[in-house]
Amino acid sequence: MKLDKNSTKVAVIGLGYVGLPLAVEFGKHFTTIGFDTNKKRVKELSDGVDATEELEKEDILRSKKLSISANVDDLKACDIYIITVPTPIDINKQPDLSPLIKASEMLAPFLSANNVVIYESTVYPGVTEDVCVPILERVSGLVFNQDFFAGYSPERINPGDKVRRLTTIMKVTSGSTPEVADMVDDFYQTIITAGTHKAPSIKVAEASKVIENVQRDVNIALINELHQVFNKLGINTKDVIEAAATKWNFMKLMPGMVGGHCISVDPYYLLHKSENAGFIPDLMRTAREINNGMPNYFANDFLRELILRKINPSECKILLMGFSFKENCPDIRNTKVFELYVVLKNMGLDIEIYDPWVDTKEVLGEYNVEVLTELSPNQIFDVGFLAVGHDCILEDLKGQSLQFSKDFIYDFKHISSS
Missing domain, CATH: 3.40.50.720 (NAD(P)-binding Rossmann-like Domain)
Incomplete structure (x- = not known):
């Protein structure tokens, strides 16, 4: 499909920390539906109030082509669907794909010829094409890469960061065919001023996202372990880090508790996939144990x-x-x-x-x-x-x-x- 700011219609499903900024930015260029099942959230956003405090009222209301809705029927007749629902872990620290599965099942009846479904939720490599796409095919009755297409562009929102915003963070993009990959890349370039990186496949894009947080988790675990060592030695950890950080290539991190929806969750997705493939990644697992x-x-x-x-x-x-x-x-x-x-x-x-x-x-x-x-x-x-x-x-x-x-x-x- 070709992008046309006058006719292309976009739907963003999930209006949390990730989905809302996307809907607002795309709503400056394309007719955009911001959809969420939380009616209270939808009412607040319709009035320009963002409880997450990521966007100001004027930011939301300035998006003239954006409408906010909790009515699933409003998802009809869109061309591009972006799914930005959470991907948590369960009580056993295993991936919980139920929000992603439910969103795919909800969306599938509205798919029509040449639609593109783009996932942004953090997952292990293979979820988009091996889990989500079969649901879209089964429920819609359409054929993947013939009647509809898929893309994956991992979110890089940093909650609370007022400097690094959606538009100023480079975006990784991908598509299920070379032509769709080009289209998805062009689509995000309409809002991302920092530029885009087109990955060679959806699985590469999925893997690139999950290792961003795995790498940070491992490095924080190292600092947390060093902090415990320095405490035993009677040395101030901050003083050590300040001294070490005078070298240009030292990664300056401080000890702390690793929570939130990303760094403390995403490594379990790659651990799950790795173990299923027959490889036990000891460093990742140990880092999680230290930080937990x-x-x-x-x-x-x-x-x-x-x-x-x-x-x-x-x-x-x-x-x-x-x-x-x-x-x-x-x-x-x-x-x-x-x-x-x-x-x-x-x-x-x-x-x-x-x-x-x-x-x-x-x-x-x-x-x-x-x-x-x-x-x-x-x-x-x-x-x-x-x-x-x-x-x-x-x-x-x-x-x-x-x-x-x-x-x-x-x-x-x-x-x-x-």
């Missing part, structure tokens, strides 16, 4: 610090600062702070959580814990535990509007005093 163990490590190290400072853990009131999975972002998906909180509570500690960024109702519904988004002047805490270094929290600490009677803040990244 950090909430427990930090909790125990915090307890050790209290004892060394002669602070009675059973008699001190603790403020756990930060709950979202990363700094300056309201995203609470798979936040490891929850696991940290559970470990601390199970130790019998008196602890409250403070995070001005998060939606308290969302946290209560998802994790069944209460989070303070404001602190009253009469609330007194003995010690602090800085879990997520939101700028607003760091400013409160530096301005001394957040103070602790025992004059101690556990800060494993050493950022509150920098």
Whole structure:
């Protein structure tokens, strides 16, 4: 099919952190339907309100060719469909493709001649053509690469990042035939100012995405392990990293808890595929074990610090600062702070959580814990535990509007005093 800004109609299925920016940008060029099954989300977006705080009201309303809908019938008569639903893991840390399967089953009845379905969800190599396409064929009755076509262009959204935005991050593209690959690449070039990279196959594009996060997971695991070594040696990890980072090719990372919907999830997709192929990737698996163990490590190290400072853990009131999975972002998906909180509570500690960024109702519904988004002047805490270094929290600490009677803040990244 040929792209025509006057006639090509686009549908983006899933309006979360990935789908919304896509729908908004394509809606500046093509007639675009932004579809989501969450009616509350659709109502808010129709009014220009983005609860994820990724886009401002004017950003959404400026997309003149975009309409937001929760009505599945509005997906009829589109030419290009982009699916951006989550790809989580289950309780056994195995890939959960059910959102992707359901989205494919929902879309399939609306497919018609020459339609292109592009997947952006992070998956292991082969999911698009081996799992999703057969569903599209079976439900629609159409023939793949004859009646309809597929593409894969992995998302590269970085939640909370106000500098690296959708349009300024190079996009990997691919298609199920050489002609479709060219079309998909041209399609994304209409919105991506940073340029595109056309992969030689859908499987290559799928693999390229998943290893982006595997690589980062492994490198963070190394720093987390080194942090534990340096603690044993009585050396400040931040000081070591600052010194090492004076070499041009040193990757500067800090110890931390790896949560969120990407880095802590995606490696399990490649682990699953690798093991099914008969190869056990030890480094990837070990990295996951190290990073998964950090909430427990930090909790125990915090307890050790209290004892060394002669602070009675059973008699001190603790403020756990930060709950979202990363700094300056309201995203609470798979936040490891929850696991940290559970470990601390199970130790019998008196602890409250403070995070001005998060939606308290969302946290209560998802994790069944209460989070303070404001602190009253009469609330007194003995010690602090800085879990997520939101700028607003760091400013409160530096301005001394957040103070602790025992004059101690556990800060494993050493950022509150920098």
